Amino acid sequence: MTDFIQQRQQILTQITAVCTQAGRAPDAVQLLAVSKTQPAESIRQLFATGQSAFGENYLQEALAKQAELADLPIEWHFIGQIQRNKTRDLAAHFAWVHGVDRLVLAERLSNQRAPEQPALNICLQVNIDDEDSKAGCTPAELPELVAAISRLPQLRLRGLMVIPAKQNTDAFIETARLFAETRAMHAQPDDWDTLSMGMSADLAEAIMAGATIVRVGTALFGARQPVRH
Numbered sequence: 001m002t003d004f005i006q007q008r009q010q011i012l013t014q015i016t017a018v019c020t021q022a023g024r025a026p027d028a029v030q031l032l033a034v035s036k037t038q039p040a041e042s043i044r045q046l047f048a049t050g051q052s053a054f055g056e057n058y059l060q061e062a063l064a065k066q067a068e069l070a071d072l073p074i075e076w077h078f079i080g081q082i083q084r085n086k087t088r089d090l091a092a093h094f095a096w097v098h099g100v101d102r103l104v105l106a107e108r109l110s111n112q113r114a115p116e117q118p119a120l121n122i123c124l125q126v127n128i129d130d131e132d133s134k135a136g137c138t139p140a141e142l143p144e145l146v147a148a149i150s151r152l153p154q155l156r157l158r159g160l161m162v163i164p165a166k167q168n169t170d171a172f173i174e175t176a177r178l179f180a181e182t183r184a185m186h187a188q189p190d191d192w193d194t195l196s197m198g199m200s201a202d203l204a205e206a207i208m209a210g211a212t213i214v215r216v217g218t219a220l221f222g223a224r225q226p227v228r229h
């Protein structure tokens with residue numbers, strides 16, 4: 001068996017164990033396989049073992065792999081930084097976009113999502129530990145953004161996404177608190193069901209705090225090859 005197939009089983013076992021420890025349902029957390037820099041063939045092999053959701057960071061790389069894997073019903077998530085002039089491709093080729101942090105990006109995605117496609121699932125990225133270098137809205141901007149974005153027709157605003165600094169696991173608890181607090185602003189509160197948080201190094205802490213999607217790359221595939229974009 002290829003390593004990443006075994007790794008996936010171990011990660012799924014860990015996710016279930018932490019859910020039990022946290023008093024959550026064993027299937028409360030979805031594993032998003034972060035496949036940036038990994039070849040399409042690895043995605044194909046993982047898909048064959050039951051992994052259907054994949055996360056990509058770089059648009060051109062993702063589009064090339066999507067073309068190679070067009071025969072598979074993969075659920076593609078875009079988890080990279082969103083450039084304003086790339087929203088048309090994001091709206092056309094992904095099921096989820098996790099890094100929305102401004103109203104103008106959400107408006108473009110909604111306008112550019114074809115009416116015959118299902119609504120595009122959105123997570124709002126919050127810069128939860130206020131790092132200058134990072135994308136994301138401030139916690140103070142959240143209520144207005146949730147109110148506005150949840151009213152856009154071609155989007156489903158699902159929840160929050162964070163990338164806290166290493167070791168800052170309090171940030172997960174704070175994100176869960178903001179998530180609960182902001183529900184009241186949502187036009188369709190039943191859609192508000194997602195906390196996209198936790199990566200290879202901190203997925204257990206994120207699940208303990210309420211994550212519903214963990215985004216895992218290196219723990220699954222091993223170290224990434226450096227690639228220029």
Ligand SMILES: *Cc1c(COP(=O)(O)O)cnc(C)c1O
Nearest residue numbers: 034079199200215216217218219
């Ligand atoms: C690369 C990446 C991940 C996966 O990180 P690992 O530490 O390799 O698990 C998760 N989320 C985002 C936004 C990423 O860019």
